[in-house]
Amino acid sequence: MxxxxxxxxxxxxxxxxxxxxxxxxxxxxxxxxxxxxxxxxxxxxxxxxxxxxxxxxxxxxxxxMEEPVPLPDGDWRERLGFWAKAVLKAIGRRPWFLHIPISGPPTGPRSLAWFDSGLRALEGTPLEAGEKVGVVMGLMTFVHGEAKLSSTLVRGHEDNPAAFGRDYGRRLRELVDPRAMPALAEVVAAGVFDLDDLFTAEDAEAEFDFGLHLFLEGVAGHIGGRT
Missing domain, CATH: 1.10.10.60 (Homeodomain-like)
Known part of the structure; x- marks a missing residue:
């Protein structure tokens, strides 16, 4: 045989x-x-x-990372927001991706394709070439950071869900001295951490959307200053 x-x-x-x-x-x-x-x-x-x-x-x-998905029609903000969420989704398919060490700027064909896609999202803006690179790299850093934090919290929640409950708010009331940490004490007193579960998938998505909104607001303000 x-x-x-x-x-x-x-x-x-x-x-x-x-x-x-x-x-x-x-x-x-x-x-x-x-x-x-x-x-x-x-x-x-x-x-x-x-x-x-x-x-x-x-x-x-x-x-x-697989191939980037085509950008939708719309203005730069809609396109760049779509790109950021597409990057997050691509990373989420393979959580181990976040643990690969980054030793330099992108050089692989798919990494460069995603880079190109992000830059194309900014077509039609008055930004200079270097500014577009700064925006895309800054947003990539935000997406990677949020993905890694969310992945870490998911594992922590699975291992010890009680740590994300109301006990956390009670512990903070004991630990936070209003004289030494007045801003944090104000947040604690407002009951922000008095929840049965501080981490859910919906919360993680909402926090990502809020962070993305703030990033895009900053870019819009910079573009407004340029025009």
Missing amino acids: KRGRKPTIDAAAITRAAIAVADAEGLAAVSMARVAQEMGNATMALYRHVKSKDELLTLMGDAA
């Missing part, structure tokens, strides 16, 4: 196998040896196409 031919090894195939491992077992499970096992090849065979695990992680981070 003849054995079937082994699949062709190249950087793209190695990246797909690594993503399959991360999807099933998490990013911590990804190693050159584990990916080689997934592909049914010797570990050294992979190094002919991907030089190191760091390079593999970079390739995974680019491939994990």
Whole structure:
């Protein structure tokens, strides 16, 4: 009985196998040896196409984002807001993406495609090229930060939901000295933290929308100043 031919090894195939491992077992499970096992090849065979695990992680981070969705019709604000939510949704499909170290500006084809899409959302504005880059990179930083915070809170809530209940508000009343932290004491006294559950999916979405609104307001103010 003849054995079937082994699949062709190249950087793209190695990246797909690594993503399959991360999807099933998490990013911590990804190693050159584990990916080689997934592909049914010797570990050294992979190094002919991907030089190191760091390079593999970079390739995974680019491939994990998938292709950007087309921007809708509308003004720059609607388009940029849509882009931000599309980035958040793309990240959410693979939570391990947030744990890939960022070692430099985007260079992968999909990362650059998302970058291009964000810049195109600002077409028709009076912003200079460098300003457009600043807006897109700033918004990307906001989206990544919100996604990572939300992911961390989800895990914390799953491990200890009681920590997100009314006990938190009661603890703050004991810990916060109005003389040392007057602004926080005012918020605590207003009952902001007196909730049965401080973290829900709806709350996370609302907080993202509010943060996005503030970011876009800032960009609109800057554009208004330019015109």
